Amino acid sequence: MISAYTGTQIRAAEEPLLAAGMGAVLMQRASYGLANAIVHELQARGRRLYGASVAVLAGKGNNGGDGLFAASFLAARGMRTTAVLTAGAAHTEALAAFQRAGGRVHFLSDANASRLAAEMARADVVIDAVLGTGAQGGLRGAAAALVASLADVRQTSGGPELMVACDIPSGVDADTGEAHAPVLSADLTVTFGAAKVGLLADPGADYAGRVHVVPIGIEAELPWPALRRLQPPDLLRLLPQPGRRAHKYSRGVLGVVAGSADYPGAAVLACRGALAAGVGMVRYLGPPEVAHLVRQSCPEVVCSAGEVADTHVQAWLVGSGMGPSDSHQLQRAHDAVESGLPVIADAGALPALPDVLGPQVVLTPHAGELAALLKRLGADYERSAVEVNTLGAVRHAAALTEATVLLKGATTLVASPFQDFYSQADGTPWLATAGSGDVLAGIIGALLAQVGPDVGRFRDAGIDPDERWAAIAAMGASLHGLAGTAAAGGGPLSAGRIAEYLPEVWSRLVTPPDV
Structure with a gap:
């Protein structure tokens, strides 16, 4: 580290x-x-x-x-x-x-x-x-x-x-x-x-x-x-590995509230990111037309038109591909945050969430979304002000929301409300492509479901268990960057390829060099 x-x-x-x-x-x-x-x-x-x-x-x-x-x-x-x-x-x-x-x-x-x-x-x-x-x-x-x-x-x-x-x-x-x-x-x-x-x-x-x-x-x-x-040896120590008697429920279940009629692909990419990051099961809640596309692209995902309260999961992913007119999805996102479970809240969910959250809620704005969030909370920020002082802006947002805040960018910064900070720069400029953030949300959601409850794993790695949410977000950012770099190979890539390359990158991280 x-x-x-x-x-x-x-x-x-x-x-x-x-x-x-x-x-x-x-x-x-x-x-x-x-x-x-x-x-x-x-x-x-x-x-x-x-x-x-x-x-x-x-x-x-x-x-x-x-x-x-x-x-x-x-x-x-x-x-x-x-x-x-x-x-x-x-x-x-x-x-x-x-x-x-x-x-x-x-x-x-x-x-x-x-x-x-x-x-x-x-x-x-x-x-x-x-x-x-x-x-x-x-x-x-x-x-x-x-x-x-x-x-x-x-x-x-x-x-x-x-x-x-x-x-x-x-x-x-x-x-x-x-x-x-x-x-x-x-x-x-x-x-x-x-x-x-x-x-x-x-x-x-x-x-x-x-x-x-x-x-x-x-x-x-x-x-x-x-x-x-975080460096590769830190990921090796922190990434989950299923035991011999593991089953799909013990490996974590992630609930996904994402996608809309305008952006159905966001739900697909979020689910693909989560599946590639090893979660035991993904349960999707959303509009029937989006659920149909998810089933076609990811047959492993269990789709439903139900509600958050009736869905048993270890963590939630909300917001990817959602807009202000998606009232039912926004209500589900709000309910997921109110459940007290770990939540990764992306893009469209941010305006619908309570002002004060908790460290187990990970917000993933880009610079423009972070400026809008800070303005909503009474801080005078324009996008340009975020970009010239990224650390100050993400620190301010974490203090105001009491959530874990991940600011996406060439260097991804993560701030906890306890003022613990991470910086990851494992990616490539080719990651600046539509849908890349949806895959990132899926990866972090999968990690929240798998390792979020495992306090001992973080204590053994020298990370305060109360700060583990920020470490998990940093892990996800690192995996996303490494997979994107591998997928690009020096040239352009599409978001779906990030998910495709993630298992290979994961395998290289956890396999000893002499094997």
Whole structure:
């Protein structure tokens, strides 16, 4: 599991070591780790180190010091190094080491920003070491002009080959992921001590590239993480596996209230997602014409025109493909939430639900739906406001509704009302296709029915049982992303293929590599 922390948490963890006089040691560990990561990345790309050119954009603080020290290590490997001091000054010891290693220094000004940007773009590697985790806001003045020009040159000419962010891309908020333009998009972010929250939440994740964590000795001082990300070993531990004497009821029964005359396919896709995710039985409630289509596509599903109170299940899925005029379906969705059972509430159900729910209710809006939900609850959000601060928006929604909220996107964020957070980014842009969210709802619904009651499974995995609903939603998002990536194979896909590939992905996760 990847654990991520705010800049405040990282600085607090560093404090005992700084008080003990180990500041220089921490910087050396960070800069040496940064240099090694760059070496390994170049080698992986088949590039020679000797003679390669490295440019450092160095701020005046410790972040700039990390970058300058790293460049001095790279110079010792035969690389040509240049630094642009963006604030007219730099970390004294780091700058001295850089110059002793033969590095050239430029002082940035308004007059030379464009020229230096063009020069930096010709380097093989550029290290962005202007602003660190303690910075407030974005770049200003000549530094902003330099970065904007470099970003423009990179977009048109493709250079430099490798853009590396030191700890965090300058202009990205380490605590929230908000991005204050201009920001350079990194191919690799080398971050110190632990991952930062802003690297795992959009839009910050857009600029981070691949994230590599360098341990520097503060790890034992870190508190409970502000954000977590499940990895395949976590899924292996958490995913259900039927016992020898399992039967369809013991493996979980999911009730589905979805689909309408306008969007009957949503019910089919939700059911297919649930079946692919291993639930023992799916019971569908809905209009006869939708039930007929479900029977044709998924003969395993038990269809009925009955009511929630008469349907025995372990969890409910409601909302996929429903509209405001589907009064009977909306009433069923409301009844499912009132039942107290775990519920995944998607799309069309959101406007019909009570304002205050519970952690066992998982809401799955996209950015526009989340903005509408927050507005309904009295918070002044437009879609654009959600997109520039996804973590803040999903946190706010979970606090207001007291539900578990999953915000769909390139990075899927999950927030519990207890303020436990997950971030998953296992998918592909090809998942942005009609019906993909319906399959996701089915996957999460199946997991709610199967593992929701299994408190011990989560306790054994180091997850607070009260927080298991958020973990289940994150599991579903991860499976959905992995299956979508496998189904796409680098090209387009339709939503139904996500469900088709899910059993194969599941099998790879739970089968030991040597089998």
